Amino acid sequence: MNIAIIKYNAGNIRSVLYALERIGHTAIVTDDAAKIRNADKVIFPGVGEASTAMNYLKEINLDQLICSLEQPVLGICLGMQLMCQYSEENDTSCLGIFDEKVRRFSPPLRVIASGAKQGRGLGGETKVPQIGWNNIYDLETGLFNNIPNNSYCYFVHGYYAAKGEHTIATTDYVQPYSSALHKDNFYGVQFHPEKSAGTGEQILKNFIGL
Amino acid sequence: MDIKDGRTVKGTNFINLRDAGDPVELGALYAREGADELVFLDITATVEKRKTLSELVNKIAHHVNIPFTVGGGISSVDDVSVLLQNGADKISVNTSAFKRPQLINDLSKEFGSQCVVLAIDTKKEEDEEWYVYLNGGRTKTEKKCFEWATEAVDRGAGEILLTSMNHDGTKNGFAIEITKLLSEQLPVPVIASGGAGSLDHFVEVFEEASADAALAASIFHFKEIAIPDLKKYLFSRQIPVRM
Numbered sequence: 001m002n003i004a005i006i007k008y009n010a011g012n013i014r015s016v017l018y019a020l021e022r023i024g025h026t027a028i029v030t031d032d033a034a035k036i037r038n039a040d041k042v043i044f045p046g047v048g049e050a051s052t053a054m055n056y057l058k059e060i061n062l063d064q065l066i067c068s069l070e071q072p073v074l075g076i077c078l079g080m081q082l083m084c085q086y087s088e089e090n091d092t093s094c095l096g097i098f099d100e101k102v103r104r105f106s107p108p109l110r111v112i113a114s115g116a117k118q119g120r121g122l123g124g125e126t127k128v129p130q131i132g133w134n135n136i137y138d139l140e141t142g143l144f145n146n147i148p149n150n151s152y153c154y155f156v157h158g159y160y161a162a163k164g165e166h167t168i169a170t171t172d173y174v175q176p177y178s179s180a181l182h183k184d185n186f187y188g189v190q191f192h193p194e195k196s197a198g199t200g201e202q203i204l205k206n207f208i209g210l
Numbered sequence: 211m212d213i214k215d216g217r218t219v220k221g222t223n224f225i226n227l228r229d230a231g232d233p234v235e236l237g238a239l240y241a242r243e244g245a246d247e248l249v250f251l252d253i254t255a256t257v258e259k260r261k262t263l264s265e266l267v268n269k270i271a272h273h274v275n276i277p278f279t280v281g282g283g284i285s286s287v288d289d290v291s292v293l294l295q296n297g298a299d300k301i302s303v304n305t306s307a308f309k310r311p312q313l314i315n316d317l318s319k320e321f322g323s324q325c326v327v328l329a330i331d332t333k334k335e336e337d338e339e340w341y342v343y344l345n346g347g348r349t350k351t352e353k354k355c356f357e358w359a360t361e362a363v364d365r366g367a368g369e370i371l372l373t374s375m376n377h378d379g380t381k382n383g384f385a386i387e388i389t390k391l392l393s394e395q396l397p398v399p400v401i402a403s404g405g406a407g408s409l410d411h412f413v414e415v416f417e418e419a420s421a422d423a424a425l426a427a428s429i430f431h432f433k434e435i436a437i438p439d440l441k442k443y444l445f446s447r448q449i450p451v452r453m
Contacts, residue, residue: 014297131399197275
């Protein structure tokens with residue numbers, strides 16, 4: 001199994017590499033077009049800001065390459081958002097693989113000092129970005145084989161993709177949104193499987209088994 | 211986990227350290243048992259420290275499959291950059307941020323508020339006020355805890371790790387009063403730390419103090435409370451936990 005992790009100017013790439021090692025796979029971290037094209041599986045990770053990342057991908061001509069890949073590709077967090085049509089984060093035109101727009105969470109104004117703090121359930125969240133564990137449900141495709149409904153995954157993000165025709169997992173934060181997307185050979189997850197304990201490891205195993 | 215010379219240690223009221231084992235092994239064990247997040251604070255005070263800490267962080271990142279925070283002597287953007295590159299998810303600052311608050315602005319601008327945790331060691335004095343302490347609890351300041359926490363959040367801290375020195379190591383329960391004040395008044399998550407001794411102490415800090423998270427060390431290190439039992443208990447008391 002030949003796994004390539006796309007190297008670009010985003011953070012937290014090595015965490016994905018280590019997570020793969022924990023489940024018994026090695027991977028290369030590369031921005032070399034030939035190596036990415038020849039890999040059996042491609043992972044497009046990332047923590048960072050959308051416009052800076054898109055500009056960099058264009059600069060090193062990875063934007064067109066990613067769109068033209070035919071093997072299974074998994075975008076993680078910012079990677080997933082960049083695979084969408086557009087991100088509100090600094091008005092960024094993205095790769096357009098998923099026909100979705102990425103918007104900023106806009107929670108209702110929080111009443112400070114009102115006594116009990118609102119919980120983390122649906123409608124109660126008021127902190128952006130969302131940082132922490134949350135449930136995924138309505139799971140579809142082989143990416144979620146053996147993952148029970150409402151499993152917990154770890155999220156860190158201030159922008160989200162709305163629910164649409166490509167949604168294969170849903171999470172509630174401010175409102176229900178797409179925590180995973182799928183179209184043809186492209187998959188994207190908003191959460192961090194590399195930080196989501198056993199659930200995340202099973203999802204990575206499922207992706208490698210696709 | 212408090213780390214000294216590469217080993218996990220935990221004292222009572224910030225002194226009398228006892229060896230509680232290898233941090234990487236312990237971290238991986240806690241992750242398997244269902245801990246939601248780990249915090250590693252390096253209390254080593256040698257020149258070699260910076261390099262050994264980044265190596266330790268790298269090892270932890272290899273073996274731990276949940277998010278983790280690293281702190282201890284971090285005083286610059288470069289320090290943080292190295293730790294994040296080695297796999298830390300968040301970093302925590304304490305004394306250095308108090309002495310140079312602009313550090314919080316710089317870090318949150320460079321890396322985002324989501325990875326900047328402000329750790330505060332605080333102690334209630336005879337005047338009934340909670341004061342900020344520095345240098346691992348050795349140096350008293352005249353700054354009040356709530357004031358400093360508010361300023362830090364305004365500067366970009368994304369989370370507060372609050373340790374009550376009156377409670378730390380006592381096993382008599384968390385500091386409900388100051389935790390409640392911070393967690394109900396600040397728009398960022400507050401992690402309560404210091405004093406956990408029983409399952410009900412955790413229920414108390416979530417229900418009465420509205421803490422967003424609770425941190426404990428010695429009761430886990432010395433196997434007085436097992437994480438799976440704690441989570442089952444919280445779940446049975448209708449406190450939202452990841453099972």
